[in-house]
Amino acid sequence: MKIGTALRDLHASEGDLARALRRLAAEHPEEHEVFHVARDLAGWSEEHVRGVAEAARAYGEELGATAGEAPDQLSPAPASADGLELVRDLRRVAMRAYGVSTEWVMVAQAAQAVRDQDLLALCDRCHPGTLRQVRWANATIKVLSPQTLTS
Amino acid sequence: MASIDRVAEPWGTRTPYGPGEPWPARTDTYLADDLRPEDVDRWVPSATVLHSNGDALDIAVKDGRMVGVRGRAGDRVNRGRLGPKDLFGWQANASPDRLTRPLVRRDGRLVETTWDDAMGRVVARTRELLDEQGPSALGFYTSGQLFLEEYYTLALVAHAGLRTNHVDGNTRLCTATAAEALKESFGCDGQPGSYTDVDHADAIALFGHNVAETQTVLWTRMLDRLAGPRPPAILCVDPRETPVARAATVHLAPRPGTNLALMNGLLHEVLARGWVDHEYVEAHTVGVAELESRVAAYPPDVVARICDVPEHDLRAAAELVGTAERLLSTVLQGFYQSHQATAAAVQVNNLHLVRGMLGRPGAGVLQMNGQPTAENTRECGADGDLAGFRNWSNDAHVSDLARVWNVEPDDIPHYAPPTHLMQMMRYAEQGSLRMLWVQATNPAVSLPELARVRSVLAQDRLFLVVQDIFLSETAELADVVLPAAAWGEKTGTFTNADRTVHLSERAMDPPGEARPDLDIFLDLARRLDLRDKDGGPLVPWTDAEGAFEAWKECSRGRLCDYSGLTYARLREGGVQWPCTADAPDGTERLYADGAFWAAPDTCESYGRDLVTGAPLEPTEYRAMNPDGKAVIKAAEYLPPHEEPDAEHPLHLVTGRTLYHFHTRTKTGRVPQLRDAAPDVWVELHPDDAEAHGLAEGDVAALTTPRGGIEARVRVGTIRRGVAFVPFHYGSWDTGPGPDGATGRAANELTPTDWDPASKQPLFKAGAVALRKVRDGDGAAPAPTTTASAPVTAGVPPTVGGPAARSDERLPEGTGGPDAATTGGPA
Numbered sequence: 001m002k003i004g005t006a007l008r009d010l011h012a013s014e015g016d017l018a019r020a021l022r023r024l025a026a027e028h029p030e031e032h033e034v035f036h037v038a039r040d041l042a043g044w045s046e047e048h049v050r051g052v053a054e055a056a057r058a059y060g061e062e063l064g065a066t067a068g069e070a071p072d073q074l075s076p077a078p079a080s081a082d083g084l085e086l087v088r089d090l091r092r093v094a095m096r097a098y099g100v101s102t103e104w105v106m107v108a109q110a111a112q113a114v115r116d117q118d119l120l121a122l123c124d125r126c127h128p129g130t131l132r133q134v135r136w137a138n139a140t141i142k143v144l145s146p147q148t149l150t151s
Numbered sequence: 152m153a154s155i156d157r158v159a160e161p162w163g164t165r166t167p168y169g170p171g172e173p174w175p176a177r178t179d180t181y182l183a184d185d186l187r188p189e190d191v192d193r194w195v196p197s198a199t200v201l202h203s204n205g206d207a208l209d210i211a212v213k214d215g216r217m218v219g220v221r222g223r224a225g226d227r228v229n230r231g232r233l234g235p236k237d238l239f240g241w242q243a244n245a246s247p248d249r250l251t252r253p254l255v256r257r258d259g260r261l262v263e264t265t266w267d268d269a270m271g272r273v274v275a276r277t278r279e280l281l282d283e284q285g286p287s288a289l290g291f292y293t294s295g296q297l298f299l300e301e302y303y304t305l306a307l308v309a310h311a312g313l314r315t316n317h318v319d320g321n322t323r324l325c326t327a328t329a330a331e332a333l334k335e336s337f338g339c340d341g342q343p344g345s346y347t348d349v350d351h352a353d354a355i356a357l358f359g360h361n362v363a364e365t366q367t368v369l370w371t372r373m374l375d376r377l378a379g380p381r382p383p384a385i386l387c388v389d390p391r392e393t394p395v396a397r398a399a400t401v402h403l404a405p406r407p408g409t410n411l412a413l414m415n416g417l418l419h420e421v422l423a424r425g426w427v428d429h430e431y432v433e434a435h436t437v438g439v440a441e442l443e444s445r446v447a448a449y450p451p452d453v454v455a456r457i458c459d460v461p462e463h464d465l466r467a468a469a470e471l472v473g474t475a476e477r478l479l480s481t482v483l484q485g486f487y488q489s490h491q492a493t494a495a496a497v498q499v500n501n502l503h504l505v506r507g508m509l510g511r512p513g514a515g516v517l518q519m520n521g522q523p524t525a526e527n528t529r530e531c532g533a534d535g536d537l538a539g540f541r542n543w544s545n546d547a548h549v550s551d552l553a554r555v556w557n558v559e560p561d562d563i564p565h566y567a568p569p570t571h572l573m574q575m576m577r578y579a580e581q582g583s584l585r586m587l588w589v590q591a592t593n594p595a596v597s598l599p600e601l602a603r604v605r606s607v608l609a610q611d612r613l614f615l616v617v618q619d620i621f622l623s624e625t626a627e628l629a630d631v632v633l634p635a636a637a638w639g640e641k642t643g644t645f646t647n648a649d650r651t652v653h654l655s656e657r658a659m660d661p662p663g664e665a666r667p668d669l670d671i672f673l674d675l676a677r678r679l680d681l682r683d684k685d686g687g688p689l690v691p692w693t694d695a696e697g698a699f700e701a702w703k704e705c706s707r708g709r710l711c712d713y714s715g716l717t718y719a720r721l722r723e724g725g726v727q728w729p730c731t732a733d734a735p736d737g738t739e740r741l742y743a744d745g746a747f748w749a750a751p752d753t754c755e756s757y758g759r760d761l762v763t764g765a766p767l768e769p770t771e772y773r774a775m776n777p778d779g780k781a782v783i784k785a786a787e788y789l790p791p792h793e794e795p796d797a798e799h800p801l802h803l804v805t806g807r808t809l810y811h812f813h814t815r816t817k818t819g820r821v822p823q824l825r826d827a828a829p830d831v832w833v834e835l836h837p838d839d840a841e842a843h844g845l846a847e848g849d850v851a852a853l854t855t856p857r858g859g860i861e862a863r864v865r866v867g868t869i870r871r872g873v874a875f876v877p878f879h880y881g882s883w884d885t886g887p888g889p890d891g892a893t894g895r896a897a898n899e900l901t902p903t904d905w906d907p908a909s910k911q912p913l914f915k916a917g918a919v920a921l922r923k924v925r926d927g928d929g930a931a932p933a934p935t936t937t938a939s940a941p942v943t944a945g946v947p948p949t950v951g952g953p954a955a956r957s958d959e960r961l962p963e964g965t966g967g968p969d970a971a972t973t974g975g976p977a
Contacts, residue, residue: 030577030580031577032573032577032903032904032905033573033574033764033905033907033910036792036904036907037762037763037764037907039792040762040763040789041763043789082581082582082583083581083583132760132762132763132765133763135760135763135765136760136763136764136765138765139763139764139765139766140765142566142567143567143568143570143574146287146316146566146567147287147570147578147583147584148583150284150285150287151284151287151288151578151582151583
């Protein structure tokens, strides 16, 4: 049984994603929509972290209920004014969110196999939020890339 | 004929009527210089422009100039009535400070020049930027006040001629959420209801819609129902005690920023009490399960806490809308300019879908507009959308538009959603948008966070073109200023908030060298030598009627179908689109048969995530709604992004007053209107005033992290903990301060934040600090007739005096103003 391990990984990944979103907002306060939405979406991941920590107890894992506050280095360089750094940072968030999504798939599949209805309900509650985070990051990249790359 | 002071009595005399009866006519007339109707040389048909109601009127012309206006009694919209802004606002056209010659910036100053020089500079800079960078360098920011023909021409020139995706209108500030909410729920923009629903409704719910001040004639219609037999029940959702709130059966004044929680609570109660038309929901909608699961978390006690409204009132409100047999709902800026705007407005649509209250007399939704021609900005694509409610994300729609325009599909940018204004401002701030062409709007006063807006617009590297009728605060920053003709000085059509199209004909010549906006766009197309794919002129028409005929073809077969209309037909009076060969008299209500414009192949939009704003992919939409039913969507409430704290203890809400429009470029130049509300004020609850040592008329300083203003205090009936500031006041008539700040514009205070789905900026958001500056020397310069009514005794009432006396012709047997009551119910 490796569900506990998978939950520990998911817990870490959701925490990383929450910090990545907060960092994205902090580095691009002048990108107002990104700033606000990224912080709203970070709240979702922080909630997911709490939910995973709770569910993991049944699998012998003691995990923290918060995402932790250490800033997650997204950009190697300070944000540039030309918008390219923003698109790069969004790409990193998108990749991270996509990774979290695949981890939810793994956990949800295992939950079904062991008929853990509580864990399955958690997946049903949280995974759609992760997919919305992925779509948001992709959609924002889609909007910003033409301007950023052609100017 | 009776004479009445229409500044003191903004809604005029009551003509009561009962449910199902036609609204009686009442003809309002104002003529200057003591002229009588028989002195007038010509009456030129038009409609009102200082709000979105589209009240039909005739412009009185004598000796080649405008001398007054008279409502058209036969028109379906107003039955002859006019509001104060309509009766007096036309006088602004004759202001001596109209722009009459083009201006260009030379050695840092704006100086007069020729059209040839001004347009030559614009065209040269356009070409340079296209060569250097391409279309992404060019942006257009238009209005909600031009005519249909002008928007359609602009959309063609910008989208297919210059191939830029950066086109938006100031409708973004007023009506973007209406459009988005309609797209989300019904697949397409387009007003479902009709003003005639007021005649039939047994309940009217107004969500963030102070109709008494924003559309005075529509409120007059409601007042006449309230004064007649079997009046409708009224629900008012507004943090201020507006005239609507005073007339309401139930008034909810939620904490600012919590509209979505309130709506989730109302829907929770409607579902829980079983006030649902299950047959309608089953036959005509998808998504009700999502609504049920979302609102489950919003029982009345929870919502009462979030919104700080009495639980009892919340239940009463739910019962009012839940048990009505003919429910009319209207929505405006209280929802559209607030946190989670689209999600809250969509909940109003959901209310009507679950109750099956659509498309029959009295059962309708009016997602309102603020401006006279906002509907045309949207349908023509001058707000960036593709013309004729076509879907940018549907290749077949792009190809169809390319066919209409005789261009290649990839001439029309459609790689992403159109760039909304706030994003354009960001691109300009970054330096990648290098030319911005502003028409008939004043972003230097009307956008949030003015210090930032000024810093963007004043950049040397931004080539700013401003096309307007006055030298606005924005025009002062321009590189080129183009003088435009005003309403009454040009011909064109426009469409009001209930889809009624009116023709507005030229009554007199524009002053000096000022030109119709249409002529300016046609001149641009000619100078740029824009061509279609066969080498013909891209814009083949040369006048307004030609543009209208072209638009009819573009709209043919779409929801906003104008193909059955002609200028000749419109001279007889307003007609509601869709108007086709099959429906030659127009269409009163959309979706009468529960058939929506939402099929994957026909819909204007696949919708967006209401919280993140991410557009749905075509495949997602097709899977969700294969049969094109109405879509019931729901979202979770999120706390607002800036809440009051110890340092900034009050919520900030900005808005309009009855007597002014936008940044007062017209109404501030009209004595009757200017004097009714001559300067900025801040409205406070008596407890908040007292806590800050402030009394009626005292001068207060308001500050937020964005900036500060000073305003006189009106102690009023607003919700405790909220400060209201009208947004009309800039610096064109007072002069800017040394730092360029206006010192009194509400938007010095507002935050830069917008709804991710509609991209509408939030003007009812943020927290503000308040401090007394000095004692006052009299009452605040705020009207007493409106939501701004004082609680302090002895404040002189707002009157217009002899200059504001207008004529009312009442129906036979009404008995005149002595016999009838005026104003609202007590």
